[in-house]
Every structure is written in C-alpha cells, then in structure tokens.
Amino acid sequence: MTETNPVSTPQTSHALTLAFAWLAVLVPLAWGVAQTVKKALALFG
Amino acid sequence: MAGLLSKERSVAGSNYNRWLIPPAALATHLCIGQAYAISVFNLPLTKELGISHSAPGDWKLTELGWIFTIAIFVLGASAALFGKWVQAEGPRKSGFVAALCWSIGFLVGALGIRLHQLWLVYLGYGVIGGCGLGIGYITPVSTLIAWFPDRRGMATGMAIMGFGGGALIASPLSDMLMKHFASATSTGVAATWLVLGLGYFVTMTAGAFGYRVPAPGWKPAGWVEPVKQRALITRENVTPAAAVHTPQFWLLWVVLCFNVTAGIGVLGQASAMIQEVFKGTITPSAAAGFVGLLSLFNMGGRFFWASLSDKIGRKATYACFFTLGTALYALVPFAGRSGSVAFFVACFCLILTMYGGGFATVPAYLADVFGPKYVSAVHGRLLTAWSAAGVFGPVLVNYIRQYQIDNGVPKYEAYSVTLFIMAGLLLIAFFANLAIKPVGEQHFEGREPLPNAKPEPEPA
Secondary structure, three states: OOOOOHHHOHHHHHHHHHHHHHHHHHHHHHHHHHHHHHHHHHHHH | OOOOOOOHHOOOOOOOOOHHHHHHHHHHHHHHHHHHHHHHHHHOOOOOOOOOOOOOOOOOHHHHHHHHHHHHHHHHHHHHHHHHHHHHHHHHHHHHHHHHHHHHHHHHHHHHHHHHHHHHHHHHHHHHHHHHHHHHHHHHHHHHHHHHOOOHHHHHHHHHHHHHHHHHHHHHHHHHHHHHHHHOOOHHHHHHHHHHHHHHHHHHHHHHHOOOOOOOOOOOOOOOOOOOOOOOOOOOOOOOHOOOOHHHHHHHHHHHHEEEEEEEHHHHHHHHHHHHHOOOOOOOHHHHHHHHHHHHHHHHHHHHHHHHHHHHHHHHHHHHHHHHHHHHHHHHHHHHOOHHHHHHHHHHHHHHHHHHHHHHHHHHHHHHOOOOHHHHHHHHHHHHHHHHHHHHHHHOOOHHHHHHHOOOOHHHHHHHHHHHHHHHHHHHHHHHOOOOOOOOHOOOOOOOOOOOOOOOHHHH
C-alpha cells in the first residue's frame, strides 16, 4: 500500500507559489495604501 | 546568463498557471512607479550642504524639478526606441535590463548627491533610470495580453495599476529611510537612494524571472475566440512601422496626450489649489492628505476602468472619460465657490480615476486596433504622447495661471481658467476618440505594399 502526501502534490505546490507571489506584491501595496489613507484622514479631520 | 534570459527559455509548460504573470508584472511596475514619489526628496535635496537649512550653493527647487521632467521624457523616448527590442527579446531579458537601468540610475544618482554634482543626478535618475522606466513600463504588456486574450483590459490594468501604486509605497518608505539615515552631517538622501536602488534591483529581477510567455497557439482553457468581434477589434496584426502611418495611431496619440495633460495639470497643482480655494480651512498637512487621496484614486481607476473596458469596449470607456471628465473639470470651479470641501475632493478623485484609467486602458485599445503581436512596440511609440504631455501640461498650466495672476486675477480664481482649458482639451480628445475607425486592410502585416516595388510585368 502506498500513501500519498497531499502537501507534496504539484497542485498544492502551485497553489503555494501562487499565494506567495501575490502576497509578495499585495502586502507592500496594502501597507502603502494604509499609510496614504492615514495621511488622507487629515483632510476630513 | 544570456541563455537564461532568452525568450525561448521562458516559454511556459502546459500546466502553468497564468495568474502568476500579474504578480511578476506588479513587481516591475510597483518599483518603477516610485517615479511619482520623487518629489518627496525635493526639500531635503535643497539642504544637502546646509543640512538643517538651504546654504549658498545648495540646489534650488526649480533645478530639482528637472529630475522628474528628464525621467518622464526619457521614459517615452526609450519606450519608443526600445519597444521593438522588448518585443523581440521577450519579457525576461527586458525586465532584467529594466531592473539594471532603474537600480544603476539610483546608484549613479546617489553618487551625484554625495559629490553634490547635479548633472550626475540628471544622468543617473533622469537618463539611465528613465530608460529603466520606459523599458520596464512596456515589458509586461504584450505578455499579459498573450496570457489574457479574454481579459486584455483587466490584465494590463492590473500591471499599470502597479505604476500608480508604486508611489504609495515609495513615499512613506523614503520618509522612513531618510529619517533613519539622517545625521548632523547628512540629510540621508544619498543613503536612501542606495538602499532603494538595491531593493528595486532585487524585486525587479525576481519579477523578470517570474515572467513566462505562453507556448505558440496556447489559449485559456475553455475559451473560444468570439466569432463576431466588436467593430474595432482586428484579428490581424499591424507592424509598429506601419502603425505609425495610420490615422488611428495619431488619434490615439492625441487621446492619450490630452488625457495625461489634463491629469498632470491637476496633480501638479492639487496641494496649492485646495489650500488657495479653501483658504483658512485646509492646512498644508490636510492638502498633503488630498494629494495622497488623489494617488489612491489614480491607482484604483487604473484597475477599475481597464477592467470595465473589457465589458463595454475601449472606445466607450474613453468616451466616458471625456464626457464625464469635461463635465467635472467645468464643474470644479463651482464646487470651489460652493464652499463644500467634500464635493470639491469628490470631483477631483473621480477625475483622477479617469487619468489613471486612460493609461491603463490604452494597451488593450492598441491590441484591439493593431492586433496583439506587436503591442509592446506600438505602445512604446505611443508613450511619446506621455513625454509630450509631461512637458506640455505643466508649462501650459503654469504659464496660463501666471498670466492670469499678473493681470490682476485673484489666485483662487486663476485656477478656474486653467480648469476650463483642461475641459476644452478633453473635448478635443473626445472627438479624436470618436474618429477612431478600424485599421484599413492595406496596413495588415503581409499585405503592405513593398517600398519601391515595381509592378509585375504583364504576361506576354
């Protein structure tokens, strides 16, 4: 009997690569957006 | 290394996920989008010698303004000049070259700041970095269009949104770095440029190696090319050399140039404008918040309008920009007089979404009109419109405003004339967009008449 480890399937590694690629660009962008919104609040404060 | 960067080595396998391409494109555009945040260095650069104050021999703001102008001019020129090369060599090599130029630009610029040689800053950031801007800007365009034939607008809009978003990251990051490196003997700008240059090189190189081109004949799973396309969408391709000889190219050039001119006119004066229109109500820090808010809408508009153009068509999208834009520009002076800050800000935010949307939708428009094969190269040539607007826009706005003030018009009123002129430019762009018709068959690749071709001799 052979057991397959779901973590090592190509689909899972593809999903992880995809998640990592998007997080790598979206996290800094979200930080930049948050900083800008914080600054913009002075306009209505 | 050369082999590793070749187009052939970057052809994707059959099970490659196309959603990995937009993050690679964003990695490039988020870095080069720093260009919009260059003004964050202006004030510290005027104190490089005096550190806490401007000393004799320190650079003036007018001299520093040229850094951005040169960079934007070189962006358009290099995109036009290297567009064909980018198309031929593929995104990996051009993305890597863009990373090299952009980071070397920062390093040479940092050296110029350290040695207090402004020409080195112009050469570094403006010329070398400007080449990185131009090559980097067009690098992902044709790759994204090839991977997303079903959503051309959304795909390119996502990448070009990164160019708008780059400043949102670069501005606070630069502030933090300058504070970290500042000392009694330094403003910290040179060290900040050094760190940014290295950081951008790593990020853009990672993006460059993330690019893949689809195998010939690849199509998205389950997608069938519509039998009946919109009138403007061609199935053929027009070479860049032939494209510039079509009226469609020059009409699109006018469309982009006037849309950018109008937007730049607002962006450059936004802070001063809101403070003068609402004198005593809006503080300088609130005005800075207004500029930040405009950048946010500029970025959001890139994704929103470009995605919407997939549904309603490119021509209709630009028609929206120019009808709504003309109305809003004409309305803003009244919004100012009404005393409502919220109404005034809302008008400008909406205007800025269309400024960004104009940039982001144009690659898909070009792919529709001239075919997807040479879109990066044609887009590169079209970006000369941006160079022209970058010089023409601020000159036009500043000259008219100054003329008004010199003739006794109050400062807050002087903006009204500028805004009405912007509305007029958008009206011209509206008619240019309306005049765009499908490209004639004689311009399609393989059907152009050969130069100096002699007619075939009649059979005897």
